[in-house]
Amino acid sequence: xxxxxxxxxxxxxxxxxxxxxxxxxxxxxxxxxxxxxxxxxxxxxxxxxxxxxxxxxxxxxxxxxxxxxxxxxxxxxxxxxxxxxxxxxxxxxxxxxxxxxxxxxxxxxxxxxxxxxxxxxxxxxxx
Numbered sequence: 001x002x003x004x005x006x007x008x009x010x011x012x013x014x015x016x017x018x019x020x021x022x023x024x025x026x027x028x029x030x031x032x033x034x035x036x037x038x039x040x041x042x043x044x045x046x047x048x049x050x051x052x053x054x055x056x057x058x059x060x061x062x063x064x065x066x067x068x069x070x071x072x073x074x075x076x077x078x079x080x081x082x083x084x085x086x087x088x089x090x091x092x093x094x095x096x097x098x099x100x101x102x103x104x105x106x107x108x109x110x111x112x113x114x115x116x117x118x119x120x121x122x123x124x125x126x127x
Contacts, residue, residue, distance in 0.1 A: 003042040007050050026056040028110035034066040034103040068101030
């Protein structure tokens with residue numbers, strides 16, 4: 001399952017980034033997720049399951065869902081789809097050249113310090 005591997009990678013990145021200060025808790029994680037990269041429902045379920053026992057255990061996961069973008073190989077129409085294999089609205093052909101929708105990026109992490117209860121943001125680089 002691709003979603004499990006993506007979540008493991010994300011949690012490892014978070015662990016490494018915040019290992020220097022274990023008093024800080026991750027309260028929110030925002031991820032850009034393309035439909036062609038992973039199914040959002042399965043990604044969310046994997047995050048909830050795998051985050052247990054990690055600094056992100058109680059974190060609120062926010063997903064920015066990116067639809068697939070295709071260029072039809074028959075009529076060359078560019079279109080978006082919420083499905084990994086979209087149907088061209090002009091000619092009915094399935095799929096085509098993928099132009100977008102396979103993104104996976106950590107966008108933002110919100111932290112809460114155990115000492116001062118301040119909420120901070122980390123703008124992570126896009127993967």
